[in-house]
Amino acid sequence: MEKYIYVFGHQNPDTDSICSSIAYAHLKKSLGEKNVIPVRLGKINKETQYALNYFNVEPPIKMDHIKPQVLDMNYYPVHSIYTVDSVKKAWDAMATSEKPMIPILYPNHRLAGVVTISDIAKAYIALTENTVLKDKKTPFVNITAVLEGRIIQGDYPDPYVKGDVYTTATIDKDTKLTKNDIVLTGSSETLIQIAIDTGAGCIIITGVDMDTPDVVIPKNTKCAIMFTECPFFKAVKIISQSIPVENLITNKDVVKFELDEVIDEVKQVMLNSPHRHFPILNKKGQVEGMISKRHILDIKKKRVILVDHNEQSQSALGIEEAEILEVIDHHRIANVDTQIPIHLRAEPVGCAATIIGKIYEEKNVMPPKEIAGLMLSAIISDTLLFKSPTCTSQDRRMAKRLAKIADVNINKYGMDLIAAGTSVKGLSARELLNIDRKVFAINGINIAVSQVNTSDFKTIFDMKDDIKKEMEEDIKKDSLSLAIFMITDLVLGGSEIIAYGDNMPVIERAFNLSQGENSIFLPNVYSRKKQIVPQITKSMQSI
Incomplete structure (x- = not known):
């Protein structure tokens, strides 16, 4: 049974999260690691889609959670016994597998029912x-x-x-x-x-x-x-x-499970069932194998590699139940716990793709044009074409090298990429907030900071009432102390900050916001990581 390693960035993924996942999964496979696949935890934004289309790369598949599923059990394969096969063939298969039950399949490999040793014994007397x-x-x-x-x-x-x-x-x-x-x-x-x-x-x-x-x-x-x-x-x-074994199927309403069902839900059904063995099906309804109650005690956690994040609140649902193998990030070290020592690489650079590009160099692996183009796109996006204060000389050096491999002009491609992501027409308030949204745990309280890069301030401010409603809904739903929306405009040269929540005095101290106000324009502020979160943290610590 194949065991995958999933590489992914944070929820509400930005260009760095998506492109770094793809690039690092490619590097791991180039180095001989098997079954490494990039995945994503949310919708792909316009900017990222532009990069994927430009370099003709398929987007990663979407995963809703990383919780243990039936497919993570060490289930055993089954003999393919079809409805027309003989009773003796079914009997021999059960004897070989030493299992008291066997699934019976239709010709399309879908489940027809199950037959037990008891069923065969009863039938044998009557034949x-x-x-x-x-x-x-x-x-x-x-x-x-x-x-x-x-x-x-x-x-x-x-x-x-x-x-x-x-x-x-x-x-x-x-x-x-x-x-x-x-x-x-x-x-x-x-x-x-x-x-x-x-x-x-x-x-x-x-x-x-x-x-x-x-x-x-x-x-x-x-x-x-x-x-x-x-x-x-x-x-x-x-x-x-x-005689065909289908004649022995007495109950076609069989307790069965699908590969993607969550273990917590499956466990209760299994424990409450008088049966000990259960067929498992894939998405097509075809039988993949069998599980028994003992398999509940033998579950292999999903193996994952985190890129562009390390905070539990920003990661996949169920991350605490996964086996984290590596973390590659350029943010502060927060609260992702691991059960064993892992490879952790965190550097104060402007983009996770910069770190991954360095690893390609260290391992003497030349990234293909497409992969180089995606890493370049991530650096351009995260550093706002090198204008963000988070940008370092390492980001610039790596971007120049990747641009040569990808055969693109940095400035021209960079402006086109950013322009593709700045259009907000047709987006709802909820979609705007989710373009690039992260939740931070600071001093024991949760704060959400959403960011969008655009030059279309008018469209966003026309939606301010809907945006306020959605932010207040987030505060209730996610138990947030503060919800912050950061609207960054490269042309104007700064960001508008909109904030709601019970801890507004924290925002007032951090950014000199007048009491009773909910927004302020901050010149030369582009980075959530370096210019927003640290100021909030400092303000909270001064309470």
Whole structure:
């Protein structure tokens, strides 16, 4: 069973989160790591989509949470037993797997039902009539499989058994049968002749050495002849096990689970069920395997690598239940807990992609043009084309190198990228706040800071009432002390700060906001990380 490593950035991902996830997953695979895939925790914004389209890269798949799921259990695979397969084949599969139950599949691999050892035992007692193969619409090939036989001449007239089953002990020389009937006999010439003279459609000769058969078949015999090594009485005993196993399915309303179901929910159902084993299905409804109650104790946590964040409140839902392998970030170190030592790389640069670009260099791996272009896009976005105070000489050096590999002009491409992300027309207040929203835990309280880069102040201020409503809703829903919206305009050269919440005095002290006011323009302020969060932290500590 494949075990993936998921690489992702923060919730409400920006260009750095998406592009760094893709770039680092590519690097890990280049270094020989298997099953590493980039994922995202939210919607892709316009700016990021522009970069993906420009460099022709598919967006990462979206994950809603990182909680343990059924697919994280060490479930066991199952034998593919289909509705037309014989009861004996199902029995043998259960014996091989040492499991008391086996799922039965339709031809499209979807679940038809389950069969237990008890079901087979009960049915075996009842399978005594010589009409049972006909009544249960048994494929003729099932008989060959069950008896481990071989047709050595002729053909049975139909794919399914259409007649009754006899033995030479139940007929005499004058018995006449139909071409659909079947006769089991020993290997003596006399018994074989009696069976053939009945006119049956198939004669099964038992006790034959299949390697060196010493059986005389009369000339001009037209019916089908099958040889089997099974002794006569064993063949009589087990031939009824040729019936399709679907006849034993008594309950099609089976307790089953899908691979993406969360363990916490599955656990309760399993513990309350009288059954011990349960089929698991994929999204197409096809059977992937089986789990038992003991698997609840054997769950492998999802393995993850965090880029562009390290705060639990900004990460995937259920991150506390995952196994964090690495963190690569350019923000403050916060509160993501790990159970084992991990590789942590945090540097005071303007972008996580700058760090990842350095790792490419350190590992002597040349990023492809597309990957270089995405890392360049992340640096341009996070540093606002090098105008943000968070921008360092390392960001500029890395951007120049990546631009050469990606074969783009930094300034031209950078302006086009930023322009693609600054349009806010058609967006709702909720979408605006979620473009780049992070929640910070500072001194024991939660603060949300959303940021949007745009030159269209008018459109946003026309929506101020809706924005206020959504921010106040966030405060209630997420138990926030403050909700802050940061509207950054490169042309005007600063950011407008809008704030609501119970701790407005913190914002008033941090940014000299007049009491009773909820917004202020801050010249030369571009960075949430370096110019907003530190000021709020300092203001709170002065209380």
